[in-house]
Amino acid sequence: xxxxxxxxxxxxxxxxPSAPPxxxxxxxxxxxxxxxxxxxxxxLHENYDNSLYLSLGQxxxxxxxxxxxxxxxxxxxxxxxxxxxxEGRILMFAVDRxxxxxxxxxxxxxxxxxxxxxxxxRRVTLxxxxxxxxxxxxxxxxRFSVTDLLRTYYSDGEDGYQMARDTV
Ligand SMILES: CC(C)(COP(=O)(O)OP(=O)(O)OC[C@H]1O[C@@H](n2cnc3c(N)ncnc32)[C@H](O)[C@@H]1OP(=O)(O)O)[C@@H](O)C(=O)NCCC(=O)NCCS
Numbered sequence: 001x002x003x004x005x006x007x008x009x010x011x012x013x014x015x016x017p018s019a020p021p022x023x024x025x026x027x028x029x030x031x032x033x034x035x036x037x038x039x040x041x042x043x044l045h046e047n048y049d050n051s052l053y054l055s056l057g058q059x060x061x062x063x064x065x066x067x068x069x070x071x072x073x074x075x076x077x078x079x080x081x082x083x084x085x086x087e088g089r090i091l092m093f094a095v096d097r098x099x100x101x102x103x104x105x106x107x108x109x110x111x112x113x114x115x116x117x118x119x120x121x122r123r124v125t126l127x128x129x130x131x132x133x134x135x136x137x138x139x140x141x142x143r144f145s146v147t148d149l150l151r152t153y154y155s156d157g158e159d160g161y162q163m164a165r166d167t168v
Pocket of ligand 1: 043044045093094095096099101103104105106127128129132134135137138140143164
């Protein structure tokens, strides 16, 4: 049985109510592809075939998270996959330029790490361009650390860092 105090609305003792979430998080749907592909072109400078989003989304539906605006339109996303050895790997992560620095990336990352834990994954890895200072700072704030330097990892010849953290 639940104690009444658990269900009663909390009376604020002068604290400021917490802000509403910046976006609604939900699973990826195939009809999101055109908007997500636009975000990927603009933010990650990549142009992938629609079939890639579909096949990766099927691999682990809970790992493909979409942040949507009030109309349900994607304004950011995080696409993660499961790998051997109980590892998650972030393949793509971006927030639409007009919606950055509002906490949406943080919402997506927190939800993804929670899903990894629920799934029993112990570790999460990702790759990032060495020049991408904003993303590196974001990941460092989330306790990711550099585990490897990946020489000429990107198709334009730029090096990458592999970064990783435990899920707990
Ligand atoms: C990385 C990215 C997804 C972060 O999303 P976001 O919604 O802007 O992130 P948040 O608003 O949750 O910001 C959280 C933290 O990230 C860092 N950050 C975000 N924007 C920043 C900026 N313009 N400059 C410096 N740090 C920044 C800060 O540490 C910030 O913490 P703060 O709010 O306490 O200052 C977003 O910048 C992005 O889409 N970048 C382009 C695509 C990309 O680089 N993806 C990663 C590829 S590996």
